[in-house]
Amino acid sequence: MSAALTAQHLGLSVIVAEKEEQYGGATARSGGWLWVPGSSMAKAAGIRDSVDEALTYIGHEAGPYFNKARAKAYVETAPEMLDFVVENTPVRFELFTGMPDYHPNSPGASPGGRCVYTKAWNSRPMGNELSRLRQPLQSMTAFGMQIGNEDLATFVTAGRKLSSFFRVMQLLLGNTVDRFHGRPPSRITSGRALIGGLAQAxxxxxxxxxxxxxVRRLLLENGRVSGALLERNGRHVNLLARRGVVLATGGFAHDTQLRNQLLKDSMTDVGTNQVAWGLLPFGVTGDGIRMANGAGARFDDKVTEPIAYSPVTRIFNAEGDLSLFPVFVGRAKPGQICVTRSGRRFISEGCNYHAWGEALVKATKDEDETVAWFVCDKPSLQLYRMAAAPPWPMPFGHLVRSGYLKQGNTVRELAENAGIDPDGLEDTVGQFNVHAREGRDPEFGRGENVYDLANGDPDHRPNPCLGPLDRGPFFAIKATAGCGSTHAGLSTDENACVLRPDGSVVDGLYAVGNDAVAITGGKIIAGGITIGPAMTFGYLAARHAARSTVQ
Ligand SMILES: Cc1cc2nc3c(=O)[nH]c(=O)nc-3n(C[C@H](O)[C@H](O)[C@H](O)COP(=O)(O)OP(=O)(O)OC[C@H]3O[C@@H](n4cnc5c(N)ncnc54)[C@H](O)[C@@H]3O)c2cc1C
Incomplete structure (x- = not known):
């Protein structure tokens, strides 16, 4: 959508072809975070950063897969792209200085100031068009209303802070007014606010x-991509593109053949576990990659990890439908740990979501299922929440009844109810508690870096991330390592032009987002590291197409 907006702005005629009934893809489901080192907002906030620092960080993380030309194009252009979006759309961003890069001890990493998130806006100017914008994940809504980045802390603290309570009441009132008028919630936020705003503009x-x-296939003329064959209203339409075709079909998450091939050595239940893959829309089936391969493009799977992991839990809603809840942040609250079926912890719970998934896959490689459990005691649940189980005063009995939240009066009873090894869990909790009271985690060093600390409770002492689990009842929620995005993708250059195996350009063809190989070489290095590049390369692709010769 950023390519469409930019191309339109530059005077080109643009058609966006979307295979599903609603547009927006995973981006509309997302948190709407972008990683933009050196943004105007960061500069205005006095944050010192540089292209070199950001490149050092990407280079260090990407290791042998570092493509300096692409990374440089991204880092140099992302701030300009962000300004362009703000100037030309209703989308507004907020700089979030409390989000460090995910590997804060790596060279070039920033302790905060490179991430922005998309703010909520009132979508009423979109009119009926709103019905074509992809819905949020149901688990990320309350009373049908989207809960965005700026709302999360407010909802969590509504039971103990008067200002939060009144803000929640205000949001609910707005939602009720929309319902009264028979319209969908007009306040859109996060990824929907981003896609909705780009589309509206x-x-x-x-x-x-x-x-x-x-889109069924690409049209080729003398080796150049000259358009695409679309299926529309039951008919095939040959659409000729004078400047180019930009592939943005979201990667290969639901291309079972490709993902099984790429992940054969990692996730044990790969291919069969819908919970692991269900965060991403089912329309994302690797079409762009297949079509480009047909045009002679190179698929680049030389990456550290072909996918980005995210902890995900499954909820059954009132209708019995499957609903997924990703647990990107907030796993390092005092009184909470995460264990495998053996009852053993496997990483610092404060780590980023991708590292959590990688560690779980490794820890469970000899088991039938790639699963873990978040475990906490009642005071911790009531104060902070755990995954989709809300804090006090919101009720959680329905989650116990549905089996989402397992409960036990003792740690042993909880383990037996949840299917965790009781001896293992008792032993783990016993040892964890001894050290947690002293604010230490000798096993995994939780709470010893700025990223962990950002996921803890700043008001908790001596360590914001550590507290014992010692006041029952105790609770557990089963989770798995889900896919949040895919990393392997088409080889592209610094203008998002698709490349052949010999490095030459497939004229007229661009790939952005997860259709292109990740600039991080297959790592998740910061919040917003997929949508930031996706939008920046969309912007670059459109500008390159606008400069190209009309065919
Ligand atoms: C819950 C969640 C939260 C996330 N939050 C963030 C975040 O805050 N920041 C971040 O950087 N990343 C985030 N991610 C990851 C991020 O959302 C994705 O990596 C990114 O949105 C992918 O963008 P894309 O443009 O490649 O694809 P999508 O946004 O998925 O768009 C692809 C579109 O192409 C359509 N399509 C597929 N095939 C065809 C075809 N043949 N013809 C026509 N249309 C087709 C699909 O239907 C889809 O609508 C999150 C992921 C999840 C699951």
Whole structure:
């Protein structure tokens, strides 16, 4: 959508073809975070950063897979892209200085100031168009209302802070007014606010978004991509593209053949576990990658990890439908740990979501299921929440009844109810508690770096991330290592042009987002590290296409 907006802005005619009924893909489901080192907002806030520092960090993390030209194009252009979006759309961002880079001790890492998130806005100007914007994950809503980045802390503290309580009441009132008028919640936030705003601006300038319109294949003329074959209203349409085709079909999450091939040595239950893959829309089936391969493109799977992991838990809602809840942050609250079926911890719970998934996959490689449990005691649940189980005063009895939240009066009873080894869990909790009271975690060093600390409770002493689990009842929630995005993808250059195995450009073809190989070489290095590059390379692709010769 950022490519569409930019191209339209530069005077090109743009059609966005979306195979599903609603557009927005995973981006609309996302938190709407972008990693933009050196943004205007960061500069205005007095944060010192530089292109070199950011490149040092990416280079260190990507290791042998570092592509300096692409990384440089990204870091140099992302701030400009962000300003362009703010100037030309209703989308607004907030700088979040409390989010350090995920490997804060690596060279070039920043303790905070490179991440922005998309703020909520009132989508009423979108009118009926709102119905074509992808819905949020149901588990990320309350009373049908989207809960965004700026709302999360407010909802969690509504039971103990008057200002939060009144803010929640205000949001609920707005939602009730929308319902009274028979319209969907008009306040959109996070990834929906991002995609909705980009789409609103692009369509108001003339871009057409054709939903229910899958692209079936690329049209080729003398080795150049000259357009695409679309399926629209039951008919095949040859769409000729004078400047180019930008692939943004979201990667290969639901291409079972490709993912099984790439992940054969890691996730044991790969291919069968819908919970692991269900965070990403089912329309993301590797189409862009397959079509580009047909045009002679190179698929680059030389990455540290072909996918990015995210802890995910499954909820059954009132209708019995499966609903997934990702646990990206907040795993290092005092009184909470995470264990495998053996009852043993496997990493510092404060680590980033991808590291958590990698560690779980490794820890469970000889087991049938890639699963872990978040475990806490009642005071911790009531104060902080755990995964989708809310804090006091919100009720959680329905989650116990549905089996999402397992309960036990003792640690042993909890383990037996949840299917965790009781001896292992008792032993782990016993040892963890001794050290947690002293604010230490000799096993995994939880709470010893700025990223862990950002996920703890700053008001808790002596260590914001550590507290014992000693006041029952005790609770557990089963989780698995889900897929949050894919890393392996098409080889592209610094303008997002798709490359052949010999390094030459497939003229007329661009790939962005998860269709292109990740600039991090297959690591998740910061919040917003997929959407930041996706939008920046969309912006670069459109500018390159606008400069190209009309065919
Ligand atoms: C819950 C969640 C939260 C996340 N939060 C963040 C975050 O805050 N920041 C961040 O950087 N990353 C985040 N991620 C990861 C991020 O959302 C994705 O990596 C990113 O949105 C992918 O963008 P994309 O443009 O590649 O694909 P998508 O946004 O998935 O778009 C691809 C679109 O292409 C369509 N399509 C597929 N095939 C065809 C075809 N043949 N013809 C026409 N259309 C087709 C699909 O239907 C889809 O709508 C999050 C992921 C999840 C699951």
């Amino acid at each position: 692009a369509t108001s300038k003339g871009t057409q978004i054709w939903t229910n319109t899958p």
